[in-house]
Amino acid sequence: MNFNEFSPMHLAYLKKQRTTKIVVHLLQVAFLLVFLGVWELATHLGWVDGFIFSSPSRVWKTLTDLFSQGDLIKHVWASTWETILGFFIGTVLGMLIAIILWWNDMVKRVFEPYLVVLNSLPKIALGPLIIIWAGTGKAAIVTMAVLISVVITALNMLVGFCQTEPSKILLMRTFKANKAQIFFKLVFPANIPNLLATLKINVGMSWVGTITGEYLVSKEGLGYLIVYGSQVFRLDLVMTCTIVLCLLAGLMYGSVALLEKSVKFDQ
Template sequence: MSRTSAGVGTTQLVLLLLFITLWEVAGRQRWIDPLLFSYPTKIYQQLYTSMADGSIWPHVAMTVVETVTGFALGTIIGTAIAAALWWFPFLSRVMDPYLVVLNSMPKVALGPIFIVLLGPGLMSIVTISLSVTVIITTINIYNRFREIDSGYIKVVRLLGASKSQLFRLVILPGSFPVIISTLKVNVGLSWVGVIVGEFLVAKLGLGYLIIYGFQVFNFTLVLSSLVVIGIVATIMYQLVAALERKLTQGWRER
């Protein structure tokens, strides 16, 4: 680890500890309303109790399953649609205004429609997550497909490559960094879609715990749920980052 990286990590840790300490003092001294904002030791006690009695684990498991499903399907479906748009230029010209409209539309507003169509449950929540991730994945990857060096494409075609070979050997490898970066974006987007879906319909999950905490004015429960979301989302992001490093290294070696 370089000295710069060590310095950055140390600074981040110091800032986090200062924030937690200030929050703790402000809550205990009632500089802030402890009912609304709680403070770290109360949140820790809430988490410790719910973990010890096992009450929080089903909620965490459900939200993680929904998020991973939405994340994986969103990336796969978005990439497949981008490939279809590249493969069929006529289709891309037809779909272009619709993609613009869908991208600008607040996708979570479609949540009630999905719930009515699919019923309350896993399917509707995953679909809400997909509505958030698929369009941005499609647009990002398709734009990268179109930005591949046209001169390089002409050379490959002159050498007799078919369209499938062109896509497999030129377009897809040239878009690999963008596909990987889109994975990182989709981590956050899939969490947004799932939590919003759980707000609307779930009876199990971290989003449900947040809504329940608001309903019973237990804001410590709300904040502890947010802490768990932050921790699990960070772990998921780091796993994707590790996958990016591994795949990028292999891609460069090839």
């Protein structure tokens, strides 16, 4: 873009846009700093009990201790790996289900109600069953993460597939396109924005699955640490893990958002 072509008023407009953006970022950082400051101060002045509510300095200490013991990396890695696995398996499986249901109207009509019921079922209720079926290892946790994301993926994608403009399908049919061509040349590309939105949802979903899975069974991972911390009343540990979890989930969401940005096209 050539800025020389822009009128002074246009430049002023752009500058204002930029300023607003910077102000928003500054305020975001400021909010975080104030929040941490008040939290720290409150525990120091005895407004709240630092043992129960922890404090930024205690969290920092716990974090560095965990890191130097090599535990932090181990637990973070365990949870992240389970989540990523659950995320991919859940997304791919959900997508396959959506494709099968889209492909065959009869199958769709038979199975859609089951899918809707499964979707409203709190998957955590299946926890005990999963432990018995998949064992008490990582498999149970990944299964949980998959279960939580697969149904919503299937439903979301199916709705998207079925909402493909009928007249565009008609266009494909005027060229005598078969079902596979209609899917790969029209329905799937038209649903890429929908897929990306689903991926974003699934980041959150698979973290929910992993952490609840780790609550139920596990010997490592952030969910394990949180449960362990609360049982031995080390609330610093609970708080620290929660904050690390926030950062990890944010990071994963951020990478999906970045992916979305790179494939965006003008509708």
